Amino acid sequence: MGVAVAAFPAASCTIPGAPIGVVDSLRTNSGGGVTVEGWTFDPDVPTQSIEVEITANGKLVTNLFRAGGDRPDIAAAYPEAGPFHGFSASFTLPRGTFEVCIRGINDPATRGIQGDLGCQQVVITNLLPFGSLDSLTTVPASGQIPGTQIFLTPGSVTATGWSIDPDGSGPVTVELYDGANLVTSTVANLDRADVGAAYPGQGNAHGFTISANLFKGSHLICVFLRDTSGEPVRGTLGCQNLTV
The missing domain is CATH 2.60.40.10 (Immunoglobulins)
Incomplete structure:
Protein backbone atom coordinates (compact mmCIF):
# COMPACT_ATOMS: atom_id res chain seq x y z
CA MET A 1 0.00 0.00 0.00
CA ASN A 126 -3.34 0.45 -2.49
CA LEU A 127 -0.54 0.34 -5.07
CA LEU A 128 -1.23 -2.01 -7.98
CA PRO A 129 1.26 -4.63 -9.16
CA PHE A 130 3.48 -3.59 -12.06
CA GLY A 131 6.09 -5.23 -14.25
CA SER A 132 7.08 -6.00 -17.81
CA LEU A 133 5.79 -8.29 -20.55
CA ASP A 134 9.13 -9.20 -22.06
CA SER A 135 7.82 -11.51 -24.80
CA LEU A 136 4.57 -12.91 -26.17
CA THR A 137 5.15 -15.66 -28.73
CA THR A 138 2.91 -18.11 -30.57
CA VAL A 139 3.25 -21.56 -32.12
CA PRO A 140 0.74 -22.22 -34.92
CA ALA A 141 -1.59 -25.19 -34.91
CA SER A 142 -0.39 -28.11 -37.05
CA GLY A 143 -1.44 -31.51 -38.30
CA GLN A 144 -4.73 -30.48 -39.86
CA ILE A 145 -6.95 -33.40 -40.78
CA PRO A 146 -7.83 -32.98 -44.50
CA GLY A 147 -11.32 -31.69 -45.11
CA THR A 148 -11.80 -30.57 -41.50
CA GLN A 149 -10.90 -27.75 -39.17
CA ILE A 150 -9.41 -30.23 -36.72
CA PHE A 151 -5.72 -29.98 -35.85
CA LEU A 152 -3.82 -32.78 -34.18
CA THR A 153 -1.56 -30.24 -32.44
CA PRO A 154 -3.27 -27.05 -31.21
CA GLY A 155 -1.64 -23.66 -31.40
CA SER A 156 -0.18 -22.11 -28.28
CA VAL A 157 0.90 -18.81 -26.77
CA THR A 158 3.68 -18.20 -24.24
CA ALA A 159 4.17 -15.00 -22.24
CA THR A 160 7.31 -14.20 -20.24
CA GLY A 161 8.12 -11.27 -17.99
CA TRP A 162 8.17 -10.17 -14.37
CA SER A 163 5.95 -8.47 -11.81
CA ILE A 164 6.18 -6.86 -8.36
CA ASP A 165 3.47 -5.75 -5.97
CA PRO A 166 5.14 -2.73 -4.29
CA ASP A 167 3.02 -2.97 -1.13
CA GLY A 168 2.50 -6.73 -1.03
CA SER A 169 4.25 -9.42 0.96
CA GLY A 170 4.13 -12.29 -1.54
CA PRO A 171 4.49 -13.12 -5.23
CA VAL A 172 2.03 -11.76 -7.78
CA THR A 173 -0.42 -14.06 -9.55
CA VAL A 174 -0.24 -13.57 -13.33
CA GLU A 175 -3.40 -14.23 -15.35
CA LEU A 176 -3.54 -14.95 -19.09
CA TYR A 177 -6.79 -13.97 -20.83
CA ASP A 178 -8.08 -14.76 -24.31
CA GLY A 179 -10.51 -11.92 -24.82
CA ALA A 180 -12.79 -11.92 -21.78
CA ASN A 181 -11.94 -15.49 -20.81
CA LEU A 182 -9.36 -16.45 -18.21
CA VAL A 183 -7.27 -19.22 -19.81
CA THR A 184 -4.67 -19.93 -17.15
CA SER A 185 -2.65 -18.35 -14.36
CA THR A 186 0.71 -18.73 -12.65
CA VAL A 187 2.77 -17.17 -9.88
CA ALA A 188 5.60 -14.73 -10.64
CA ASN A 189 8.32 -16.32 -8.49
CA LEU A 190 11.07 -17.27 -10.95
CA ASP A 191 14.58 -15.94 -10.43
CA ARG A 192 15.24 -12.59 -12.14
CA ALA A 193 18.51 -11.13 -10.88
CA ASP A 194 18.06 -8.11 -13.18
CA VAL A 195 14.78 -7.23 -11.50
CA GLY A 196 16.32 -7.62 -8.05
CA ALA A 197 19.15 -5.29 -9.08
CA ALA A 198 16.70 -2.70 -10.43
CA TYR A 199 14.47 -2.83 -7.33
CA PRO A 200 16.71 -3.33 -4.27
CA GLY A 201 14.92 -4.80 -1.30
CA GLN A 202 12.37 -6.67 -3.42
CA GLY A 203 14.50 -9.76 -4.07
CA ASN A 204 14.93 -11.69 -7.30
CA ALA A 205 11.89 -14.02 -7.31
CA HIS A 206 9.55 -12.08 -9.62
CA GLY A 207 9.84 -13.71 -13.05
CA PHE A 208 7.15 -15.72 -14.84
CA THR A 209 6.55 -17.89 -17.88
CA ILE A 210 2.97 -18.79 -18.71
CA SER A 211 1.64 -20.85 -21.66
CA ALA A 212 -1.75 -21.95 -22.98
CA ASN A 213 -3.15 -23.85 -25.95
CA LEU A 214 -5.31 -21.92 -28.44
CA PHE A 215 -7.62 -22.83 -31.27
CA LYS A 216 -6.50 -21.80 -34.75
CA GLY A 217 -7.53 -18.25 -35.52
CA SER A 218 -7.25 -14.72 -34.13
CA HIS A 219 -7.03 -14.01 -30.41
CA LEU A 220 -6.81 -10.95 -28.16
CA ILE A 221 -4.29 -12.03 -25.51
CA CYS A 222 -4.07 -9.97 -22.30
CA VAL A 223 -1.84 -10.38 -19.25
CA PHE A 224 -3.23 -9.17 -15.91
CA LEU A 225 -1.64 -9.01 -12.45
CA ARG A 226 -3.76 -9.94 -9.44
CA ASP A 227 -3.27 -7.66 -6.44
CA THR A 228 -1.76 -9.54 -3.49
CA SER A 229 -4.08 -7.75 -1.05
CA GLY A 230 -6.97 -9.89 -2.27
CA GLU A 231 -8.92 -6.81 -3.31
CA PRO A 232 -10.76 -7.07 -6.67
CA VAL A 233 -8.30 -4.82 -8.49
CA ARG A 234 -5.61 -5.72 -11.00
CA GLY A 235 -2.57 -4.35 -12.73
CA THR A 236 -2.04 -5.03 -16.40
CA LEU A 237 0.91 -5.72 -18.69
CA GLY A 238 -1.16 -5.04 -21.80
CA CYS A 239 -2.94 -6.85 -24.64
CA GLN A 240 -1.94 -7.98 -28.14
CA ASN A 241 -3.85 -9.34 -31.12
CA LEU A 242 -2.29 -12.64 -32.21
CA THR A 243 -3.00 -15.30 -34.82
CA VAL A 244 -2.22 -18.97 -34.38
Missing part, protein backbone atom coordinates in the same frame (compact mmCIF):
# COMPACT_ATOMS: atom_id res chain seq x y z
CA GLY A 2 1.12 3.50 -0.73
CA VAL A 3 1.29 6.00 2.08
CA ALA A 4 1.14 9.80 2.31
CA VAL A 5 2.36 11.24 5.59
CA ALA A 6 1.94 14.82 6.73
CA ALA A 7 4.65 16.57 8.75
CA PHE A 8 4.56 15.74 12.45
CA PRO A 9 3.72 18.84 14.56
CA ALA A 10 5.09 19.40 18.01
CA ALA A 11 2.67 19.39 20.92
CA SER A 12 1.05 22.82 21.15
CA CYS A 13 1.73 23.41 24.84
CA THR A 14 3.02 21.83 28.03
CA ILE A 15 0.61 21.27 30.94
CA PRO A 16 2.21 21.35 34.42
CA GLY A 17 2.39 17.81 35.75
CA ALA A 18 1.55 16.23 32.39
CA PRO A 19 3.99 13.84 30.65
CA ILE A 20 6.38 15.43 28.21
CA GLY A 21 8.08 13.90 25.20
CA VAL A 22 8.69 13.94 21.46
CA VAL A 23 7.67 11.74 18.53
CA ASP A 24 10.98 11.42 16.71
CA SER A 25 9.58 9.64 13.66
CA LEU A 26 6.48 8.10 12.15
CA ARG A 27 7.40 5.97 9.16
CA THR A 28 5.48 3.62 6.93
CA ASN A 29 6.28 0.43 5.09
CA SER A 30 4.59 -2.10 2.80
CA GLY A 31 1.13 -3.40 3.49
CA GLY A 32 -0.04 -0.38 5.49
CA GLY A 33 2.50 -0.89 8.26
CA VAL A 34 3.29 2.10 10.49
CA THR A 35 6.10 2.48 13.02
CA VAL A 36 6.18 5.27 15.63
CA GLU A 37 9.30 6.11 17.66
CA GLY A 38 10.00 8.69 20.34
CA TRP A 39 10.28 9.25 24.07
CA THR A 40 8.15 10.40 27.00
CA PHE A 41 8.17 10.61 30.81
CA ASP A 42 6.11 12.10 33.63
CA PRO A 43 8.00 14.97 35.37
CA ASP A 44 6.26 14.09 38.64
CA VAL A 45 7.90 10.63 38.63
CA PRO A 46 10.77 11.24 36.22
CA THR A 47 12.64 7.96 36.65
CA GLN A 48 9.58 5.77 36.06
CA SER A 49 8.67 4.40 32.64
CA ILE A 50 5.13 5.47 31.78
CA GLU A 51 2.59 4.02 29.37
CA VAL A 52 2.06 5.27 25.81
CA GLU A 53 -1.23 5.40 23.91
CA ILE A 54 -1.49 5.44 20.09
CA THR A 55 -4.80 6.03 18.32
CA ALA A 56 -5.91 6.32 14.69
CA ASN A 57 -9.07 8.37 14.21
CA GLY A 58 -9.66 8.07 17.95
CA LYS A 59 -9.37 4.28 18.17
CA LEU A 60 -6.53 2.40 19.84
CA VAL A 61 -4.25 0.67 17.31
CA THR A 62 -2.06 -1.08 19.91
CA ASN A 63 -2.38 -2.04 23.55
CA LEU A 64 -0.92 0.48 25.99
CA PHE A 65 2.81 -0.13 26.36
CA ARG A 66 5.61 1.31 28.47
CA ALA A 67 8.23 3.74 27.22
CA GLY A 68 11.24 1.98 28.71
CA GLY A 69 13.79 1.93 25.89
CA ASP A 70 17.33 3.10 26.59
CA ARG A 71 17.79 6.73 25.46
CA PRO A 72 21.13 8.16 26.70
CA ASP A 73 20.31 11.43 24.92
CA ILE A 74 17.26 11.90 27.16
CA ALA A 75 19.35 11.22 30.26
CA ALA A 76 21.80 13.87 29.08
CA ALA A 77 19.03 16.42 28.51
CA TYR A 78 17.07 15.49 31.67
CA PRO A 79 19.54 14.11 34.25
CA GLU A 80 16.79 13.73 36.84
CA ALA A 81 14.89 11.34 34.52
CA GLY A 82 17.55 8.89 33.45
CA PRO A 83 17.67 7.09 30.10
CA PHE A 84 14.79 4.58 30.11
CA HIS A 85 12.02 6.49 28.35
CA GLY A 86 12.24 5.58 24.68
CA PHE A 87 9.49 3.83 22.75
CA SER A 88 8.93 2.16 19.39
CA ALA A 89 5.63 0.62 18.28
CA SER A 90 4.42 -0.89 15.00
CA PHE A 91 0.90 -1.50 13.75
CA THR A 92 -1.02 -1.91 10.50
CA LEU A 93 -3.75 0.30 9.06
CA PRO A 94 -6.22 -0.49 6.26
CA ARG A 95 -6.79 1.75 3.27
CA GLY A 96 -8.05 5.22 4.19
CA THR A 97 -7.10 8.51 5.82
CA PHE A 98 -6.16 8.50 9.50
CA GLU A 99 -5.13 10.98 12.17
CA VAL A 100 -2.56 9.12 14.23
CA CYS A 101 -2.12 10.58 17.72
CA ILE A 102 0.37 9.67 20.46
CA ARG A 103 -0.02 10.41 24.18
CA GLY A 104 2.07 9.79 27.24
CA ILE A 105 -0.20 8.45 30.01
CA ASN A 106 0.04 10.41 33.23
CA ASP A 107 1.03 8.34 36.26
CA PRO A 108 -2.29 7.75 38.08
CA ALA A 109 -0.73 8.48 41.46
CA THR A 110 0.29 12.03 40.45
CA ARG A 111 -1.34 15.27 39.42
CA GLY A 112 -1.74 16.25 35.78
CA ILE A 113 -3.42 14.96 32.64
CA GLN A 114 -2.33 12.85 29.69
CA GLY A 115 0.55 14.33 27.71
CA ASP A 116 -0.28 14.97 24.05
CA LEU A 117 2.83 14.28 21.96
CA GLY A 118 1.17 15.27 18.69
CA CYS A 119 -0.92 13.97 15.80
CA GLN A 120 -0.12 13.25 12.17
CA GLN A 121 -2.24 12.50 9.12
CA VAL A 122 -1.50 9.23 7.34
CA VAL A 123 -3.14 8.21 4.05
CA ILE A 124 -3.00 4.52 3.13
CA THR A 125 -3.66 3.68 -0.52
Whole structure:
Protein backbone atom coordinates (compact mmCIF):
# COMPACT_ATOMS: atom_id res chain seq x y z
CA MET A 1 0.00 0.00 0.00
CA GLY A 2 1.12 3.50 -0.73
CA VAL A 3 1.29 6.00 2.08
CA ALA A 4 1.14 9.80 2.31
CA VAL A 5 2.36 11.24 5.59
CA ALA A 6 1.94 14.82 6.73
CA ALA A 7 4.65 16.57 8.75
CA PHE A 8 4.56 15.74 12.45
CA PRO A 9 3.72 18.84 14.56
CA ALA A 10 5.09 19.40 18.01
CA ALA A 11 2.67 19.39 20.92
CA SER A 12 1.05 22.82 21.15
CA CYS A 13 1.73 23.41 24.84
CA THR A 14 3.02 21.83 28.03
CA ILE A 15 0.61 21.27 30.94
CA PRO A 16 2.21 21.35 34.42
CA GLY A 17 2.39 17.81 35.75
CA ALA A 18 1.55 16.23 32.39
CA PRO A 19 3.99 13.84 30.65
CA ILE A 20 6.38 15.43 28.21
CA GLY A 21 8.08 13.90 25.20
CA VAL A 22 8.69 13.94 21.46
CA VAL A 23 7.67 11.74 18.53
CA ASP A 24 10.98 11.42 16.71
CA SER A 25 9.58 9.64 13.66
CA LEU A 26 6.48 8.10 12.15
CA ARG A 27 7.40 5.97 9.16
CA THR A 28 5.48 3.62 6.93
CA ASN A 29 6.28 0.43 5.09
CA SER A 30 4.59 -2.10 2.80
CA GLY A 31 1.13 -3.40 3.49
CA GLY A 32 -0.04 -0.38 5.49
CA GLY A 33 2.50 -0.89 8.26
CA VAL A 34 3.29 2.10 10.49
CA THR A 35 6.10 2.48 13.02
CA VAL A 36 6.18 5.27 15.63
CA GLU A 37 9.30 6.11 17.66
CA GLY A 38 10.00 8.69 20.34
CA TRP A 39 10.28 9.25 24.07
CA THR A 40 8.15 10.40 27.00
CA PHE A 41 8.17 10.61 30.81
CA ASP A 42 6.11 12.10 33.63
CA PRO A 43 8.00 14.97 35.37
CA ASP A 44 6.26 14.09 38.64
CA VAL A 45 7.90 10.63 38.63
CA PRO A 46 10.77 11.24 36.22
CA THR A 47 12.64 7.96 36.65
CA GLN A 48 9.58 5.77 36.06
CA SER A 49 8.67 4.40 32.64
CA ILE A 50 5.13 5.47 31.78
CA GLU A 51 2.59 4.02 29.37
CA VAL A 52 2.06 5.27 25.81
CA GLU A 53 -1.23 5.40 23.91
CA ILE A 54 -1.49 5.44 20.09
CA THR A 55 -4.80 6.03 18.32
CA ALA A 56 -5.91 6.32 14.69
CA ASN A 57 -9.07 8.37 14.21
CA GLY A 58 -9.66 8.07 17.95
CA LYS A 59 -9.37 4.28 18.17
CA LEU A 60 -6.53 2.40 19.84
CA VAL A 61 -4.25 0.67 17.31
CA THR A 62 -2.06 -1.08 19.91
CA ASN A 63 -2.38 -2.04 23.55
CA LEU A 64 -0.92 0.48 25.99
CA PHE A 65 2.81 -0.13 26.36
CA ARG A 66 5.61 1.31 28.47
CA ALA A 67 8.23 3.74 27.22
CA GLY A 68 11.24 1.98 28.71
CA GLY A 69 13.79 1.93 25.89
CA ASP A 70 17.33 3.10 26.59
CA ARG A 71 17.79 6.73 25.46
CA PRO A 72 21.13 8.16 26.70
CA ASP A 73 20.31 11.43 24.92
CA ILE A 74 17.26 11.90 27.16
CA ALA A 75 19.35 11.22 30.26
CA ALA A 76 21.80 13.87 29.08
CA ALA A 77 19.03 16.42 28.51
CA TYR A 78 17.07 15.49 31.67
CA PRO A 79 19.54 14.11 34.25
CA GLU A 80 16.79 13.73 36.84
CA ALA A 81 14.89 11.34 34.52
CA GLY A 82 17.55 8.89 33.45
CA PRO A 83 17.67 7.09 30.10
CA PHE A 84 14.79 4.58 30.11
CA HIS A 85 12.02 6.49 28.35
CA GLY A 86 12.24 5.58 24.68
CA PHE A 87 9.49 3.83 22.75
CA SER A 88 8.93 2.16 19.39
CA ALA A 89 5.63 0.62 18.28
CA SER A 90 4.42 -0.89 15.00
CA PHE A 91 0.90 -1.50 13.75
CA THR A 92 -1.02 -1.91 10.50
CA LEU A 93 -3.75 0.30 9.06
CA PRO A 94 -6.22 -0.49 6.26
CA ARG A 95 -6.79 1.75 3.27
CA GLY A 96 -8.05 5.22 4.19
CA THR A 97 -7.10 8.51 5.82
CA PHE A 98 -6.16 8.50 9.50
CA GLU A 99 -5.13 10.98 12.17
CA VAL A 100 -2.56 9.12 14.23
CA CYS A 101 -2.12 10.58 17.72
CA ILE A 102 0.37 9.67 20.46
CA ARG A 103 -0.02 10.41 24.18
CA GLY A 104 2.07 9.79 27.24
CA ILE A 105 -0.20 8.45 30.01
CA ASN A 106 0.04 10.41 33.23
CA ASP A 107 1.03 8.34 36.26
CA PRO A 108 -2.29 7.75 38.08
CA ALA A 109 -0.73 8.48 41.46
CA THR A 110 0.29 12.03 40.45
CA ARG A 111 -1.34 15.27 39.42
CA GLY A 112 -1.74 16.25 35.78
CA ILE A 113 -3.42 14.96 32.64
CA GLN A 114 -2.33 12.85 29.69
CA GLY A 115 0.55 14.33 27.71
CA ASP A 116 -0.28 14.97 24.05
CA LEU A 117 2.83 14.28 21.96
CA GLY A 118 1.17 15.27 18.69
CA CYS A 119 -0.92 13.97 15.80
CA GLN A 120 -0.12 13.25 12.17
CA GLN A 121 -2.24 12.50 9.12
CA VAL A 122 -1.50 9.23 7.34
CA VAL A 123 -3.14 8.21 4.05
CA ILE A 124 -3.00 4.52 3.13
CA THR A 125 -3.66 3.68 -0.52
CA ASN A 126 -3.34 0.45 -2.49
CA LEU A 127 -0.54 0.34 -5.07
CA LEU A 128 -1.23 -2.01 -7.98
CA PRO A 129 1.26 -4.63 -9.16
CA PHE A 130 3.48 -3.59 -12.06
CA GLY A 131 6.09 -5.23 -14.25
CA SER A 132 7.08 -6.00 -17.81
CA LEU A 133 5.79 -8.29 -20.55
CA ASP A 134 9.13 -9.20 -22.06
CA SER A 135 7.82 -11.51 -24.80
CA LEU A 136 4.57 -12.91 -26.17
CA THR A 137 5.15 -15.66 -28.73
CA THR A 138 2.91 -18.11 -30.57
CA VAL A 139 3.25 -21.56 -32.12
CA PRO A 140 0.74 -22.22 -34.92
CA ALA A 141 -1.59 -25.19 -34.91
CA SER A 142 -0.39 -28.11 -37.05
CA GLY A 143 -1.44 -31.51 -38.30
CA GLN A 144 -4.73 -30.48 -39.86
CA ILE A 145 -6.95 -33.40 -40.78
CA PRO A 146 -7.83 -32.98 -44.50
CA GLY A 147 -11.32 -31.69 -45.11
CA THR A 148 -11.80 -30.57 -41.50
CA GLN A 149 -10.90 -27.75 -39.17
CA ILE A 150 -9.41 -30.23 -36.72
CA PHE A 151 -5.72 -29.98 -35.85
CA LEU A 152 -3.82 -32.78 -34.18
CA THR A 153 -1.56 -30.24 -32.44
CA PRO A 154 -3.27 -27.05 -31.21
CA GLY A 155 -1.64 -23.66 -31.40
CA SER A 156 -0.18 -22.11 -28.28
CA VAL A 157 0.90 -18.81 -26.77
CA THR A 158 3.68 -18.20 -24.24
CA ALA A 159 4.17 -15.00 -22.24
CA THR A 160 7.31 -14.20 -20.24
CA GLY A 161 8.12 -11.27 -17.99
CA TRP A 162 8.17 -10.17 -14.37
CA SER A 163 5.95 -8.47 -11.81
CA ILE A 164 6.18 -6.86 -8.36
CA ASP A 165 3.47 -5.75 -5.97
CA PRO A 166 5.14 -2.73 -4.29
CA ASP A 167 3.02 -2.97 -1.13
CA GLY A 168 2.50 -6.73 -1.03
CA SER A 169 4.25 -9.42 0.96
CA GLY A 170 4.13 -12.29 -1.54
CA PRO A 171 4.49 -13.12 -5.23
CA VAL A 172 2.03 -11.76 -7.78
CA THR A 173 -0.42 -14.06 -9.55
CA VAL A 174 -0.24 -13.57 -13.33
CA GLU A 175 -3.40 -14.23 -15.35
CA LEU A 176 -3.54 -14.95 -19.09
CA TYR A 177 -6.79 -13.97 -20.83
CA ASP A 178 -8.08 -14.76 -24.31
CA GLY A 179 -10.51 -11.92 -24.82
CA ALA A 180 -12.79 -11.92 -21.78
CA ASN A 181 -11.94 -15.49 -20.81
CA LEU A 182 -9.36 -16.45 -18.21
CA VAL A 183 -7.27 -19.22 -19.81
CA THR A 184 -4.67 -19.93 -17.15
CA SER A 185 -2.65 -18.35 -14.36
CA THR A 186 0.71 -18.73 -12.65
CA VAL A 187 2.77 -17.17 -9.88
CA ALA A 188 5.60 -14.73 -10.64
CA ASN A 189 8.32 -16.32 -8.49
CA LEU A 190 11.07 -17.27 -10.95
CA ASP A 191 14.58 -15.94 -10.43
CA ARG A 192 15.24 -12.59 -12.14
CA ALA A 193 18.51 -11.13 -10.88
CA ASP A 194 18.06 -8.11 -13.18
CA VAL A 195 14.78 -7.23 -11.50
CA GLY A 196 16.32 -7.62 -8.05
CA ALA A 197 19.15 -5.29 -9.08
CA ALA A 198 16.70 -2.70 -10.43
CA TYR A 199 14.47 -2.83 -7.33
CA PRO A 200 16.71 -3.33 -4.27
CA GLY A 201 14.92 -4.80 -1.30
CA GLN A 202 12.37 -6.67 -3.42
CA GLY A 203 14.50 -9.76 -4.07
CA ASN A 204 14.93 -11.69 -7.30
CA ALA A 205 11.89 -14.02 -7.31
CA HIS A 206 9.55 -12.08 -9.62
CA GLY A 207 9.84 -13.71 -13.05
CA PHE A 208 7.15 -15.72 -14.84
CA THR A 209 6.55 -17.89 -17.88
CA ILE A 210 2.97 -18.79 -18.71
CA SER A 211 1.64 -20.85 -21.66
CA ALA A 212 -1.75 -21.95 -22.98
CA ASN A 213 -3.15 -23.85 -25.95
CA LEU A 214 -5.31 -21.92 -28.44
CA PHE A 215 -7.62 -22.83 -31.27
CA LYS A 216 -6.50 -21.80 -34.75
CA GLY A 217 -7.53 -18.25 -35.52
CA SER A 218 -7.25 -14.72 -34.13
CA HIS A 219 -7.03 -14.01 -30.41
CA LEU A 220 -6.81 -10.95 -28.16
CA ILE A 221 -4.29 -12.03 -25.51
CA CYS A 222 -4.07 -9.97 -22.30
CA VAL A 223 -1.84 -10.38 -19.25
CA PHE A 224 -3.23 -9.17 -15.91
CA LEU A 225 -1.64 -9.01 -12.45
CA ARG A 226 -3.76 -9.94 -9.44
CA ASP A 227 -3.27 -7.66 -6.44
CA THR A 228 -1.76 -9.54 -3.49
CA SER A 229 -4.08 -7.75 -1.05
CA GLY A 230 -6.97 -9.89 -2.27
CA GLU A 231 -8.92 -6.81 -3.31
CA PRO A 232 -10.76 -7.07 -6.67
CA VAL A 233 -8.30 -4.82 -8.49
CA ARG A 234 -5.61 -5.72 -11.00
CA GLY A 235 -2.57 -4.35 -12.73
CA THR A 236 -2.04 -5.03 -16.40
CA LEU A 237 0.91 -5.72 -18.69
CA GLY A 238 -1.16 -5.04 -21.80
CA CYS A 239 -2.94 -6.85 -24.64
CA GLN A 240 -1.94 -7.98 -28.14
CA ASN A 241 -3.85 -9.34 -31.12
CA LEU A 242 -2.29 -12.64 -32.21
CA THR A 243 -3.00 -15.30 -34.82
CA VAL A 244 -2.22 -18.97 -34.38
